[in-house]
Amino acid sequence: NAGVTQTPKFQVLKTGQSMTLQCAQDMNHNSMYWYRQDPGMGLRLIYYSASEGTTDKGEVPNGYNVSRLNKREFSLRLESAAPSQTSVYFCASSEWTGVMDQPQHFGDGTRLSIL
């Protein structure tokens, strides 16, 4: 009953280092998303993937890249980490049944600190 699994759960980086956050879902969902959560700002969409093979920018894409490796996996990469990217990152997935939107299911988050 895993749902959405994110790794790692915690990470500390130095400015300029690179890092890939991993996300995998076992619900056979087509759509996957990456959000960041900052104090007082709620969650903001970084990138999303409507289906395998497609990715699109969200609200705050600068400084990030993504890869939809297959239907299950959607990774987020920071090429040159900056202190402004210190945040909690959430991966989510969802599905449309053709009748009704299904809610997004979220992973437990990755807490990332950049010094």
Place this chain on the structure above:
Amino acid sequence: AQKVTQAQTEISVVEKEDVTLDCVYETRDTTYYLFWYKQPPSGELVFLIRRNSFDEQNEISGRYSWNFQKSTSSFNFTITASQVVDSAVYFCALSEAFMFSGGYNKLIFGAGTRLAVHP
């Protein structure tokens, strides 16, 4: 542009009090979805409810109830007889309906309301 406003940053109540969390949204879409998520101190996001724009019926689930009013663009959440376990950050969110977006829903979140329930 779509926007969700949760004007209450923090609310503090004593156990067994009723509490209402406000959510006001803006959208030009005629078909959309509204959501409430709970984020307990452990940090995960827990889905509570989804409401589509065509369904203005209020909903009750145990101690939780939701009041959706299109006339005032509000989707408020009430907890009756609050308990310490209700302490969490609550997020209201808005999305365009899947059928118009191509099969995905980009959620626009409010800033959240932190609810503290004291014994």
